Amino acid sequence: GAGVSQSPSNKVTEKGKDVELRCDPISGHTALYWYRQSLGQGLEFLIYFQGNSAPDKSGLPSDRFSAERTGGSVSTLTIQRTQQEDSAVYLCASSLEARGSGANVLTFGAGSRLTVL
Amino acid sequence: GESVGLHLPTLSVQEGDNSIINCAYSNSASDYFIWYKQESGKGPQFIIDIRSNMDKRQGQRVTVLLNKTVKHLSLQIAATQPGDSAVYFCADAGGNAGNMLTFGGGTRLMVKP
Numbered sequence: 001g002a003g004v005s006q007s008p009s010n011k012v013t014e015k016g017k018d019v020e021l022r023c024d025p026i027s028g029h030t031a032l033y034w035y036r037q038s039l040g041q042g043l044e045f046l047i048y049f050q051g052n053s054a055p056d057k058s059g060l061p062s063d064r065f066s067a068e069r070t071g072g073s074v075s076t077l078t079i080q081r082t083q084q085e086d087s088a089v090y091l092c093a094s095s096l097e098a099r100g101s102g103a104n105v106l107t108f109g110a111g112s113r114l115t116v117l
Numbered sequence: 118g119e120s121v122g123l124h125l126p127t128l129s130v131q132e133g134d135n136s137i138i139n140c141a142y143s144n145s146a147s148d149y150f151i152w153y154k155q156e157s158g159k160g161p162q163f164i165i166d167i168r169s170n171m172d173k174r175q176g177q178r179v180t181v182l183l184n185k186t187v188k189h190l191s192l193q194i195a196a197t198q199p200g201d202s203a204v205y206f207c208a209d210a211g212g213n214a215g216n217m218l219t220f221g222g223g224t225r226l227m228v229k230p
């Protein structure tokens with residue numbers, strides 16, 4: 001597609017429920033990232049996918065968080081048993097270049113705003 | 118570990134004035150930096166980048182300066198316009214293989230008419 005698409009744009013859920021957030025990266029971009037942005041804060045790295053390699057999950061805050069990327073394209077971030085502190089904007093980004101290539105410009109989606117009541 | 122931080126959380130400037138947003142980094146091996154602009158309700162957008170073999174790079178109304186000696190970079194916006202109001206992040210994308218983008222807390226630029 002022309003840009004990185006994320007859905008839903010807004011999600012309100014009750015504490016303890018599971019949520020799934022979807023990211024559709026730019027066609028041809030092999031690298032995909034998930035970041036979390038709490039209100040008024042910077043971007044917190046969550047997970048990185050590169051081609052068919054094992055993902056870098058080092059940023060996931062707990063085992064309630066997981067992500068997958070099917071067919072090297074669409075990615076889904078799943079948060080199980082949501083807590084109020086999970087409330088944030090979840091940003092997805094994709095890049096043509098692999099991380100560490102030295103020309104790693106990310107294109108971000110508009111984000112999915114999650115509110116846990 | 119590497120950290121990227123910003124000196125000022127909020128910067129208020131008069132329309133037409135120049136803006137300077139600062140950023141410090143800690144990883145001396147960092148060799149590539151990016152500035153992003155994030156408008157309300159949107160994801161960050163690429164503004165300009167610079168490699169460590171340069172100390173200055175200019176774009177349209179924006180200039181990035183890199184001082185490797187003190188590990189500091191700045192974003193200068195000329196003739197600031199209301200549309201420049203946003204949060205600006207610097208990010209370190211270079212250095213060691215496998216390095217991830219690390220963002221600071223951001224600086225909010227407010228342009229007064």
